[in-house]
Amino acid sequence: MGVYAVTCLVLWPIPVFGVLHAESAAVVAGVGCLTAALTSAGAFRRGRAVRAVARVQLGALAVPLAMLTVSVAWRPNCGYLQGLGLFLVLVPPSVLFGAAAAYAVTGWRVRWPRATLAVGLAAVAVGGVLWDLLWHPQLFTSSHVFGAVLGPIYDQELAIRPGLWAAKGQTLLWVVLLLALGAWRRVRSRASARLGVAAALAVAASAGLAGPLGIVQTERGLQAVLSERVDLGPVVLHLDPETSPAERRRLAEEVLYRFDTLAEALGVRPGRAVDVYLYPDAETKAALVGSRETSVVPVWLPTPQVHMLADQVPGSLGHEMVHVLAREFGAPVVRASPAVGLVEGLAVALEPPGGLPSASAQVRAGVALAAGGLSAEAGGVADPAAVVRATMSPGGFWTSRAGLAYTANGAFARWLLDTRGAEAFRRAYRTGRFEPAYGASLDDLAAEWAADLLRQPVDPEAVAVARWRFSRPSLFEVRCPHWVPADQRLARDGARAWKDGDLDAASTYFAEAVIANPYNLTALDGRLRTRLAQGDQATAGDFRLAQALADSLPTPGSLRHLADLRRLTGTDSRGLYRAAADSLAPVDALGRLLLDRRAQMRPAVLRAWLAAPPDAVPDALRQRAPVLAALAHAQADRPAQAWAAARTWCVPELAADPEQARVLRWLQAQIALRAGATATSARLLKGLADAFERRGPHSYAPLVRDVERRAAWAARSRSRLPAIFTDPPTAPDDLAPDCSRARTPADVGVRPAPGGTDGR
Numbered sequence: 001m002g003v004y005a006v007t008c009l010v011l012w013p014i015p016v017f018g019v020l021h022a023e024s025a026a027v028v029a030g031v032g033c034l035t036a037a038l039t040s041a042g043a044f045r046r047g048r049a050v051r052a053v054a055r056v057q058l059g060a061l062a063v064p065l066a067m068l069t070v071s072v073a074w075r076p077n078c079g080y081l082q083g084l085g086l087f088l089v090l091v092p093p094s095v096l097f098g099a100a101a102a103y104a105v106t107g108w109r110v111r112w113p114r115a116t117l118a119v120g121l122a123a124v125a126v127g128g129v130l131w132d133l134l135w136h137p138q139l140f141t142s143s144h145v146f147g148a149v150l151g152p153i154y155d156q157e158l159a160i161r162p163g164l165w166a167a168k169g170q171t172l173l174w175v176v177l178l179l180a181l182g183a184w185r186r187v188r189s190r191a192s193a194r195l196g197v198a199a200a201l202a203v204a205a206s207a208g209l210a211g212p213l214g215i216v217q218t219e220r221g222l223q224a225v226l227s228e229r230v231d232l233g234p235v236v237l238h239l240d241p242e243t244s245p246a247e248r249r250r251l252a253e254e255v256l257y258r259f260d261t262l263a264e265a266l267g268v269r270p271g272r273a274v275d276v277y278l279y280p281d282a283e284t285k286a287a288l289v290g291s292r293e294t295s296v297v298p299v300w301l302p303t304p305q306v307h308m309l310a311d312q313v314p315g316s317l318g319h320e321m322v323h324v325l326a327r328e329f330g331a332p333v334v335r336a337s338p339a340v341g342l343v344e345g346l347a348v349a350l351e352p353p354g355g356l357p358s359a360s361a362q363v364r365a366g367v368a369l370a371a372g373g374l375s376a377e378a379g380g381v382a383d384p385a386a387v388v389r390a391t392m393s394p395g396g397f398w399t400s401r402a403g404l405a406y407t408a409n410g411a412f413a414r415w416l417l418d419t420r421g422a423e424a425f426r427r428a429y430r431t432g433r434f435e436p437a438y439g440a441s442l443d444d445l446a447a448e449w450a451a452d453l454l455r456q457p458v459d460p461e462a463v464a465v466a467r468w469r470f471s472r473p474s475l476f477e478v479r480c481p482h483w484v485p486a487d488q489r490l491a492r493d494g495a496r497a498w499k500d501g502d503l504d505a506a507s508t509y510f511a512e513a514v515i516a517n518p519y520n521l522t523a524l525d526g527r528l529r530t531r532l533a534q535g536d537q538a539t540a541g542d543f544r545l546a547q548a549l550a551d552s553l554p555t556p557g558s559l560r561h562l563a564d565l566r567r568l569t570g571t572d573s574r575g576l577y578r579a580a581a582d583s584l585a586p587v588d589a590l591g592r593l594l595l596d597r598r599a600q601m602r603p604a605v606l607r608a609w610l611a612a613p614p615d616a617v618p619d620a621l622r623q624r625a626p627v628l629a630a631l632a633h634a635q636a637d638r639p640a641q642a643w644a645a646a647r648t649w650c651v652p653e654l655a656a657d658p659e660q661a662r663v664l665r666w667l668q669a670q671i672a673l674r675a676g677a678t679a680t681s682a683r684l685l686k687g688l689a690d691a692f693e694r695r696g697p698h699s700y701a702p703l704v705r706d707v708e709r710r711a712a713w714a715a716r717s718r719s720r721l722p723a724i725f726t727d728p729p730t731a732p733d734d735l736a737p738d739c740s741r742a743r744t745p746a747d748v749g750v751r752p753a754p755g756g757t758d759g760r
Contacts, residue, residue, distance in 0.1 A: 001060045003035045008067035015476040018075050020068040021083035028064045028443040029094035030146035036098035044106040057095050078480035090147030090324040093171040097144045100178035107182030138217040140290030142167030151290035157285035163214020169439045170206045180604045217369045218664040232256045232722050236273045246637035268328040270304045278310040280687045297323035299335040300444025318352035322520050331427045337434030341392040341409040353702035357462035359410035365466035379467035385446035388412045399476050403469035415449045487517035494526045506530050520559045530609035540564050556580045587697045593663045597627050643675035647735045675731040
């Protein structure tokens with residue numbers, strides 16, 4: 001009881017660990033297992049009975065249970081009931097395992113029982129982790145000693161897998177086997193022998209069926225669920241069998257393009273194909289590998305592989321592919337850098353553009369915010385060199401704010417590559433030591449980088465992004481980590497049902513989410529859509545909630561929701577749409593464009609659009625809102641239909657604003673490329689990156705250049721692409737006739753090409 005009390009006193013001040021939940025349960029289970037083993041050894045040597053010892057050991061658990069409950073007085077625990085359940089599932093079996101091990105060791109009269117128990121339990125704990133994680137594609141591990149680790153620390157919601165119950169059942173089988181061994185050695189009775197044989201057979205069976213039971217995961221088990229296999233040569237995709245042919249092609253193209261370009265940039269190629277497991281939803285991913293949203297690259301496994309959600313591929317695959325390729329020059333065994341800041345920094349430095357300002361621009365903006373008086377909690381970065389130094393170690397990186405840690409190390413890694421070259425970076429990456437690779441310490445390099453950073457001008461577009469990203473708290477700062485409120489869970493389920501076409505279920509989920517939290521914007525939007533889809537109208541209550549939300553929290557989403565309601569009733573809402581657009585970050589030109597398109601929709605068109613299923617494009621939308629119709633087709637993986645709508649866009653007529661005209665042209669070029677209209681795509685892209693760099697948003701220029709590189713890669717690789725890349729349906733490689741006239745440079749802010757036009 002004293003050991004438990006000291007353990008809880010140590011845990012109390014530590015965020016996440018100071019409350020009754022998964023992390024504290026794992027610590028208490030490990031401490032309890034060792035304590036039970038060491039204290040029970042003396043009791044058994046003095047002749048105490050097993051039941052009496054078990055009562056003492058399990059009764060002592062009242063101390064950590066009470067102390068971790070009391071801590072809610074200063075550290076909220078919204079998931080207390082879940083934490084209590086995990087405590088009861090994880091801790092008692094480990095305590096009984098330790099006591100049973102002591103019974104077996106003392107029964108066999110081992111000379112140094114306590115030392116034997118300590119070494120043996122440590123071996124079981126470490127060996128189990130190594131077996132689970134070094135030879136299996138999973139992010140969870142179950143242990144007879146410390147209970148279990150359910151998944152990666154970054155996941156907001158824990159994955160309680162069915163295999164957890166099987167793993168704890170296996171621990172109890174070991175308890176029976178150890179007790180039988182101790183009893184047989186003491187009295188050599190037939191009953192203890194029969195019990196031991198039965199327990200041994202059950203343990204062996206559970207070990208042999210560990211994969212099917214979910215105690216561990218195997219590649220064969222993953223591939224049985226993700227059974228659609230697409231062999232692309234250097235990359236093999238494993239997809240849900242219900243993935244459509246169009247989506248398979250889109251995913252395959254994205255994966256192969258990112259692999260080729262990043263392999264060329266790093267100058268490495270794995271010796272075998274990279275397995276890319278793409279999961280259809282977070283629930284499937286959690287059940288299989290223990291991670292919901294967090295993308296995972298287990299570089300320590302013998303084979304290169306990636307695990308992520310299929311819908312995260314466009315935004316995150318490039319980052320994860322850097323990790324896969326960097327394992328080729330990582331440290332032995334772990335195949336990564338001991339310096340975690342370099343691991344994530346390299347991925348950020350080389351990941352494809354995402355529409356945000358560069359990492360350096362964001363960090364420079366954070367420094368400007370700090371100079372203006374904003375604290376670190378509000379997004380200021382007083383000393384970027386100190387951030388890099390603090391986040392180079394695993395503990396420093398994982399306890400820091402993710403937005404700042406990733407971005408600062410990405411900017412630092414990019415600077416190292418640009419100023420010192422790739423070869424020195426690879427040496428530092430492999431060892432985690434900077435002095436042998438660069439001839440300078442980390443402190444000196446970080447200080448030099450920070451000085452160079454301060455010489456850069458502040459990008460106004462990066463200020464809002466830096467304030468948003470750097471002020472987001474880490475897992476160790478948030479209130480109630482690992483807790484997703486009921487309204488968010490219900491709204492998530494409603495969105496999934498809506499996507500699957502189950503209108504009744506979606507309507508029920510969204511309605512319950514609004515009851516749980518009347519100001520959940522996702523739920524309000526979903527309830528409005530399902531009502532319109534069922535032929536109903538918006539109610540006076542809908543208006544009251546939307547108005548109250550917009551008044552108290554005037555975000556772009558809340559203002560847009562209120563504007564939609566007003567537009568549906570024919571009330572003038574242009575001012576609200578403009579206010580929503582003005583509240584967007586300067587970098588979000590696409591968001592402003594979509595709000596402008598929305599503001600111009602007639603009530604009947606808006607109603608048809610909101611009520612339509614996710615993959616449907618109403619006739620009214622095609623006729624009255626061709627931009628939204630084309631984007632809807634593109635999102636549904638219908639490139640030919642998307643191009644049929646997009647090729648009719650007459651940009652000057654659609655957008656008098658030069659920024660919107662540039663964004664429309666960028667969208668039109670992407671849709672053309674996906675449909676196979678490569679010549680038109682090239683003409684549309686010509687000069688566009690320079691136009692974005694001159695007139696903004698500046699971060700769109702890298703996006704344009706990425707599309708240009710993709711087009712060049714497709715043309716260069718056409719002869720070696722796998723069979724999945726058969727030519728798409730024939731698409732007109734030109735704009736519609738009424739859009740073929742010459743444009744003036746003022747239309748899209750592009751300098752005239754030879755001949756006096758902008759290249760169209």
